[in-house]
Amino acid sequence: MQTFVNALLGFFILESVGSAPITDTIIYDSEFYDTPLEELPYPFVYDGNEQFDQVETEIRTILPSIIQESYSSAPLTEETEDEASTPKLIDGTSAQGSGVLGPQTHDGLPTCFLCTCLGTTVYCDDRELDAVPPLPKKTTYFYSRYNRIRKISRNDFVNLNNLKRIDLTANFISEIHKDAFRRLPQLQELVLCDNRIRQLPELPPTLTFIDVSKNRLGHKGIRKEAFKDLNELRHLYITDNNLDHIPLPLPENLQALHLQNNNIQEMHEDTFCKMRDFTYVRRALEDIRLDGNPINLSKTPYAYMCLPHLPVGNLI
Numbered sequence: 001m002q003t004f005v006n007a008l009l010g011f012f013i014l015e016s017v018g019s020a021p022i023t024d025t026i027i028y029d030s031e032f033y034d035t036p037l038e039e040l041p042y043p044f045v046y047d048g049n050e051q052f053d054q055v056e057t058e059i060r061t062i063l064p065s066i067i068q069e070s071y072s073s074a075p076l077t078e079e080t081e082d083e084a085s086t087p088k089l090i091d092g093t094s095a096q097g098s099g100v101l102g103p104q105t106h107d108g109l110p111t112c113f114l115c116t117c118l119g120t121t122v123y124c125d126d127r128e129l130d131a132v133p134p135l136p137k138k139t140t141y142f143y144s145r146y147n148r149i150r151k152i153s154r155n156d157f158v159n160l161n162n163l164k165r166i167d168l169t170a171n172f173i174s175e176i177h178k179d180a181f182r183r184l185p186q187l188q189e190l191v192l193c194d195n196r197i198r199q200l201p202e203l204p205p206t207l208t209f210i211d212v213s214k215n216r217l218g219h220k221g222i223r224k225e226a227f228k229d230l231n232e233l234r235h236l237y238i239t240d241n242n243l244d245h246i247p248l249p250l251p252e253n254l255q256a257l258h259l260q261n262n263n264i265q266e267m268h269e270d271t272f273c274k275m276r277d278f279t280y281v282r283r284a285l286e287d288i289r290l291d292g293n294p295i296n297l298s299k300t301p302y303a304y305m306c307l308p309h310l311p312v313g314n315l316i
Helices: 001-017 047-060 064-070 079-087 109-114
Strands: 114-119 120-123 142-144 165-167 189-191 209-211 235-236 256-258 286-291
Touching: 109 114
Parallel strands: 120 142, 142 165, 165 189, 189 209, 209 235, 235 256, 256 286
Antiparallel strands: 114 120
């Protein structure tokens, strides 16, 4: 009887084991084996809706940035950084757009996008500029010819202590602040020809070359004794300005004076020489042009006695 009971009990045990479901072997990740469920980096959520929302969120965050643009209305961080690093012009446009001037800095980058910078020389010729652009502080030579600049302001060249040459040929300049050039300690050459200038500003004593030809200086455009203290001046060109007089006194070291095509009608005997000193010789002034003026040079023969050469002009 005991044997029968044991056999019946063994049958029930085998039947229970056979009916149990077969499961796959579970492999535990050793890194998180002893970690509580709530402390896992990606905890499971058993609520159906919450689990769906989280899975959707995770999928969105791993999409490529190009696809994200179509799903998210907020701008990407990378785009914001790119916009911040792009130099802006004064009118708010990009330096690669249609703007003209760069921001008011002296690091050189904005102007050099618009112009050509070679070493310490800045070329801004024929760029349709309507004002002087901000220049690098170490600029030595500046060319901005064939543009639309109308005015030279007081601070256009401020703190440019290395600037030696300014060439603004063929613009529309009609107004220049009186201190625009005076504070440049090394300025040697100033070229303002073919503009609409009616009044010369204060000039620094370091100038050796001045060309203000083809402007509108007329009778009052050059202040009295404007060139007196320019002891380094060698070349002075004031052609085609409707001048009616020779601006005096002229620097002693002047070598070339071009005044052709004006309205000069008379000359004094002390214009170039000294009336009371017949031994005075002005050897430096070798090139004087007065042709194209309604003046008869033969009427003032003593005015040229100290010169190495006679002026070019009408002798009849």
